[in-house]
Amino acid sequence: MDAILPTHDADDKLHRRRRVRRRCCFACLAVSLLLGVTLLVLFLTVLRVRDPTTRLTSSKVIGFDLGPGPGLQFNITMLLTVDVHNPNRASFSYESGSAELWYRGVLVAVAGVDPGRIPSRGDGDMELTMQVLSGSFGAELPQLAKDMAAGAVPLDASARVPGKVGLLGGVLKLRAVAYSDCHVIFGVPEMEVRSQVCQDHTKL
Template sequence: MASSKQPLTPSSAIRHRRRRRCLLGTLAALLALAVVLLVLFLTVLRVRDPTIRLVSTELTGVAPRFALLPAPSLRLNVTLILTVSVHNPNLASFAYADGGHADLSYRGAHVGDAQIGPGAVPSRGDAEARLALTLQADRFLAAGDARQLAEDMEGGALPLDATTRVPGTVVLFGLFHRRAVAYSECRFAFAVAEMRVQSQECTGGTKL
């Protein structure tokens, strides 16, 4: 029985070779693209930790409250405006909506908190955020005895710790979006008489 296969004509053989070359070229281009994306992910897209610095504090209000129950007591709430500077060393910008939160503690006792409003930090740029921090003065005594607080006040500075957590989105070239959480921990001395930050030490990072 004669074979049904027809011998390739010169023109069909040329077309076959062209299709094979086109297929090989496409595969090579896809492989090169995969390598480029891998290198991009390992270098450019690698998220580096932002640096956070407490710039200034401002006393804006004092609100005393007198409670009769369960026992007569005087509670004092103090509102501080904190200005925080954030430097973003990454090529990607960081945008955050409502949901950020900051906690303040004195010698292990929680004494204040603040909500962080929406904002954005540009790529390889800086941005400032203002936080309205409510200090509950009566909680300072919960950290220990009144003598310790008096000694710190007499020394002119209160040792405080601030922890900040800001969920947001990392945006690269306006195309790639990835959820991330920026966080920071700051230990600083707050000068009571001058109402300013005397010294500070902050560390920060980003979790994807």
């Protein structure tokens, strides 16, 4: 006849199995919590994308033509240089973007933004060439003449630049769009920016 194990021996084996299972569950839970905390810290310190800052550093008139007819008619070509500071631990490689120039709610010029790259915690320059025609001002042309005579022209500039944020040395890449909206006071006759206030933000 087969030997029959005492009941207490079978109970001990069952308890041991349960203890091993509990320890495995606790170990898995501890590892999961540790991994979660690590990912949270990583997100808050490295992966959280901060908004860049932009500043119009240079504005040059590289072309100016007066119209032959009566009244205020002109064609101005301007070269704008924008300094962009990237405060993130991630680089930003951007594709072709667009920029718009507004005068008192009227769109007066559009420019393209060439592709480029801004290093992590670094700076980069964007150069924009804008052509401003007097005909773009429409009914606001008389007001423009008054502002120019007063020596200060208020302008609003906006830019939209899509690209990719390279995290962890470029291993992880996220799609992002950088936006910039600036209110600028352009001085006449020095043809330079007197003051500017910009709001920048990034959307993932």
